[in-house]
Amino acid sequence: MNSGIRVVDFLVLLAAVVLRVASPSTADLSYLLIAGYALFGRERAVRALALSWLLTMLNPGIAPEAPLASIDRYLVLAMAALSVISRSRLEGHRLWSGAVTKVTILVGGFILIHSMLASAFTDISMLKILSWMVALVTLLVAWKELSIHKRNQLAKELFAGLSLVMIASLPLLESPIGYLRNGTGFQGILNHPQPFGLVMGIIGAHAAIRLLSSPRPKWRVILTFGISGAMVVLSEARTAGLAMVAGVALAAAMGPILTRQPLQKILPGLFSRRLLVVFTIALASSMFWVGPFLAHFDTYLGKGAESGGGLVDVYNDSRGYLMQKSWANIEASPISGIGFGISSDFADMTVERDSTFGLPTGAPTEKGVLPVAVLEEIGIPGFILFFLWVSVVVIRSARNGGIEALTVALTVLLTNLGEATLFSAGGMGLLMLILISWSAADYRHKAFAGVRDA
Numbered sequence: 001m002n003s004g005i006r007v008v009d010f011l012v013l014l015a016a017v018v019l020r021v022a023s024p025s026t027a028d029l030s031y032l033l034i035a036g037y038a039l040f041g042r043e044r045a046v047r048a049l050a051l052s053w054l055l056t057m058l059n060p061g062i063a064p065e066a067p068l069a070s071i072d073r074y075l076v077l078a079m080a081a082l083s084v085i086s087r088s089r090l091e092g093h094r095l096w097s098g099a100v101t102k103v104t105i106l107v108g109g110f111i112l113i114h115s116m117l118a119s120a121f122t123d124i125s126m127l128k129i130l131s132w133m134v135a136l137v138t139l140l141v142a143w144k145e146l147s148i149h150k151r152n153q154l155a156k157e158l159f160a161g162l163s164l165v166m167i168a169s170l171p172l173l174e175s176p177i178g179y180l181r182n183g184t185g186f187q188g189i190l191n192h193p194q195p196f197g198l199v200m201g202i203i204g205a206h207a208a209i210r211l212l213s214s215p216r217p218k219w220r221v222i223l224t225f226g227i228s229g230a231m232v233v234l235s236e237a238r239t240a241g242l243a244m245v246a247g248v249a250l251a252a253a254m255g256p257i258l259t260r261q262p263l264q265k266i267l268p269g270l271f272s273r274r275l276l277v278v279f280t281i282a283l284a285s286s287m288f289w290v291g292p293f294l295a296h297f298d299t300y301l302g303k304g305a306e307s308g309g310g311l312v313d314v315y316n317d318s319r320g321y322l323m324q325k326s327w328a329n330i331e332a333s334p335i336s337g338i339g340f341g342i343s344s345d346f347a348d349m350t351v352e353r354d355s356t357f358g359l360p361t362g363a364p365t366e367k368g369v370l371p372v373a374v375l376e377e378i379g380i381p382g383f384i385l386f387f388l389w390v391s392v393v394v395i396r397s398a399r400n401g402g403i404e405a406l407t408v409a410l411t412v413l414l415t416n417l418g419e420a421t422l423f424s425a426g427g428m429g430l431l432m433l434i435l436i437s438w439s440a441a442d443y444r445h446k447a448f449a450g451v452r453d454a
Contacts, residue, residue: 005157009044012037013051020055021063030055031072038080042087042142043154045080046434049139050158052076053430054165057190061177070352073426077131081138088141098442101140103392107385108133111340114378119339120346128341128423132433135425139437148443155438162203165189166228169196173234185236195428197237198415201244202408202435204228208248209407212269239418247411251403258398258406266403323369326376337379341365341423344376370416370423397439405439412436 005013012033020030031052038048052073055063066072088095096102108129115125143151169188172178178186185193207225211217232241256263263270325344329337338344343365367373375383390413397409412432415421421428 005047009037009047013047016051016055020058020066024064024067027064027066028068028072031066031069031076035072035076035079038076039083042084042145043150045083046139046142046154047157048076049080049135049430050161050434053428053434054161056427056430057195059172059177059180059187059189059191061180062189070426074131077135077138077425080142081134084138084142084145088145091145093145095137095141098140098144099392100396100437100440100442101137101144103389104133104136104140107382107389108137110382110385111378114337114382115340118336118379119342121339121342125340125342128425131425132423132429135430136433136437139433140441143437143441144443151443158434158438159203159206162199163224165199166203166224166231169231170227186231186234188231188235193235194237194239194419195421197232197235197240198243198419198421198428199431200228200231200235201237201240201247201415202411204232205244205247205407205411206404208244209251209404212248212252212267213403215268217269237419239415243411243414243417246414247407250410250414251407254394254410255398255403255406258395259402323372326367326369326372329376330372333379335379335381337375337377337382340377342377367420368418370420373420393436393440396442400441400443401439408435409439412439 016030016033016037018030019026019033034048034051034055038045055066056069056073085095096105111129112126112133115122115129119125146154165188169178169186169190172188173186178188181187181192185197187193187196190196190199204225207221207228210221211225214221229244232244252263252267255261255266259266329344344367371383371386374386378386393409393413394406398406401409412435413422415432419428422432423429425433
């Protein structure tokens with residue numbers, strides 16, 4: 001096959017999914033399969049990491065728990081890193097070239113040293129930052145080294161895979177399995193409504209900017225935008241909805257400045273007749289459903305409760321208690337912080353360790369607002385470096401990938417204002433890193449055709 005995923009690749013990935021859902025005894029084998037698959041090329045390494053995310057995030061009503069999942073994920077990451085970095089070294093390429101790669105290593109190196117000097121849980125902090133840095137650098141190098149055609153084709157596969165998550169979730173709308181976590185928020189085939197909502201928000205933002213950046217938007221893109229937007233509301237993931245809207249709006253505002261092109265050129269869909277027809281039909285039909293929709297949207301904002309205020313009040317009710325804990329630590333240690341990836345209350349730390357060597361394999365923390373969490377954990381100097389990293393990611397996304405990449409990068413970053421997942425390379429954060437690296441990687445072959453042209 002000259003384009004698209006080859007049959008052998010499809011069969012390997014399909015086999016991994018089947019093993020994951022078949023039984024607990026085969027669940028670990030699925031990770032071993034894609035870890036081996038990652039060794040056979042850069043594209044396959046990226047696919048393996050993307051599938052590792054999906055296998056980890058599957059709905060427990062569909063897939064049983066993998067007994068060694070926390071270790072399996074690190075194995076997939078290690079094999080992907082070995083595959084990508086060894087190939088680049090054998091071909092004589094400079095691994096650390098590219099603005100985003102350099103600033104990623106700078107931030108990661110700072111946090112690594114900080115973890116050794118200031119963290120209350122040194123081994124946990126070091127493991128978290130090392131896994132984040134290895135994952136992101138591996139992905140940045142992989143995207144950079146791919147040819148234009150392979151890069152665009154792989155990006156098409158990635159977004160098609162995310163759309164497949166949406167499509168595969170639709171049959172669960174009337175099933176208790178689709179609401180397994182809390183009984184109200186729709187989680188589809190994923191393990192929680194929040195990550196499902198975040199994925200739908202990213203799909204929606206990507207579809208929206210494709211509508212606006214095409215002079216003749218495709219009907220399937222319009223349909224994707226409509227379904228993903230509805231899924232965001234059903235998931236009750238308010239952060240996802242706000243990130244989707246704000247990501248597109250910010251990209252439209254910042255795009256002409258960062259890409260150095262006029263708005264009419266980068267967003268010709270704003271003046272599309274097809275989009276105008278769809279908007280007119282939607283507006284005309286709104287008289288029949290606007291009442292029920294607004295009632296459901298109010299429930300969405302308040303998550304089933306009387307919000308009693310605007311968006312700021314809703315946000316404070318949802319994330320205020322997390323920020324209060326963080327601010328207390330910031331006031332106590334504004335320069336040194338408490339340690340990377342550490343819970344605001346040490347008593348809340350739940351650490352999973354390998355039974356053989358005692359190494360930490362997982363230590364989840366609940367941090368709602370990433371900038372506040374960064375300031376709390378690595379202090380003011382670390383926060384400044386993190387702000388530098390975000391700035392470089394945004395600028396390079398616009399310069400290297402255009403308006404679509406900028407929109408995706410902004411949407412991913414904005415989701416972390418309510419769900420701090422960016423540094424969680426073993427969970428939802430892995431998908432974030434895959435999307436960030438696609439958006440912002442400095443490409444060896446300068447011409448960038450975009451996802452739609454692959």
